Amino acid sequence: MAAHPIVTGGLCHWFGEGEARKQALFDIDLEIEAGKLTVLVGASGSGKTTLLTLIGCLRRVQTGSVRLLGTELAGAEEGLLIACRRRLGFIFQAHNLHDSLTAMQNVRMGLDVHGRAAAENWQEAARHILTLLGLEDRLEYLPGNLSGGQKQRVAIARALVGNPDIVFADEPTAALDKASAMNAVDLLKRLGAERGTTTLMVTHDSKILDRADRIITMDDGRITGDSG
């Protein structure tokens, strides 16, 4: 197994067909270390989210290589991609909670994916992670009755409850107040230190940049700066 959980080589990506085909990523070579909080920054349209979704198995690799936790994603079968996704945690810009499920049930969805054995003590696990995020008195609320920040914290709980090896986060703190955002980032950093959880985050939040272990700057589909 590769030493680094994320290794890309010569990664390129295009959007559109024919005349409208436009290259979004150019020869991305990247190695990301385990247990660290790595932040991607750059102007909108610079390819940050595209890179994040390629590494996170949310998009098929077109050209180049992505080795995720030792598995090559280029040309991988759907079954293999599904298996990889289960080792990851996703936090999206929008919370994407299911509005018919309570906070507890939404978090449970992050456990159920690992099978019945993993979900056996789901209530305990879900309550624990929601409490860590300060939602202990909102457990049985439907998303419609939660504030934007509370919903985002439920989404973070859903991403973390399955003990992922890597957490991908796309502007996760946009809907959070400052204290909640710091709480979430501290939680991610603590997971990195305790369990070796790797975090790759796209953000503009300067407070988070201060706490990042490494900052990668992108511009126009290329890596232009790397603090690591």
Added chain:
Amino acid sequence: MTAFLERLLGRVPIGWLQLSHNRMRLVAAVAGVAFANLLVLMQLGFFGALIGSVRFPYDQFNADLLISASDMNTLTDGSPLPRQRMFEALAVPGVAGATPLYFAKLDWKQPDGTIRTLDVFGVDPAARAFRNPEINARLADLSMSDIALIDRKTRNAPKGLFASIDAGQAYTFETKGRTLKVIGTFGVGGGFSADGELVVSDQTFFKLFPNRMAGAPNLVLVRLEPGAQPTRVLAGLRALLPDYDSAVRTVEEAVWRDQKFQTTQRPVGIVFGFGVIIGILVGLIIVYQVLSTDVADHMREYATFKAIGYPQRFFMSIIFEEAFILAVLGFIPGFLISLLLYFVVSKAISLPLAMTVPRALGVLGGTIIMCSISGAIATRKLARANPADLF
């Protein structure tokens, strides 16, 4: 309900929670499925009534085999048959007896000037052509001229008429320039082509229909000796009788052929068959509409689940859960309303509309399959897409 489904499925019953979250949509969807069920059950009811009523007259015959003209499709059509075939048939080993049956339609004018159509059966009063004990008890009386027995289930007859006949008050009416005297009743029930039945002697029959001859009956009713092999006798009769003018069938075979002809060749059967197809289509479209809207509304959530690592079969199971719930919830009111309508309609038109267990289970099973197909179509988009493109 939620707890029950959770135990059943071993996961959060997302389908049910999703459906019950939007009550208006659930009510509309259930009403749509119920309506489709009602449509199908009513058409099947009529279809079943058609098939059932075709059988009624055959069930009356005291016969094991029937000889008819080779061009006969239903009981009431086809050419007459040479009576010679009956005498030839009597010579076949295993045949115990045979009697000719003459058939025609007769107009029965009502006091208000409207007409009822009766199927008239002319039989030899000395032979037992029928099984019905009510007919057999009065056979001797039929040997007098212009005497008849009438079907008391005849549609739209004057009120109290049959009761007064049964009480001994003979009823006379004029038809074909003669006066018929109805001295008794029996219960059979008319089908789609006639309102009821009339039984007369063969002699009365020839007076009513002077162009019909004793030498040319419509059917020959053949009875077998006890212990005779029907298939062997059937083969013997078929070998003996020329197939250019006569056909020999068991009663069941004749019923089946008649039903098949009336359901596939006659407009009435095709109309009901078509109605069933329309009902199924309406149901498919309604359920597809509901489920595909539901999938589209939850595309972000499903995409998130897909990103987390749920496989396609997980989404299929949510959709099947929804489809199953809609099918069952829609079936209950659809079934109850159609039971009520069966009762009302069979009272109104004297047709045998009856709910059968296979029909009810068949429609329920069909609804579940129909809903599942709709659901499967609705999730196709989800199966192909990159999760990242769905947000």
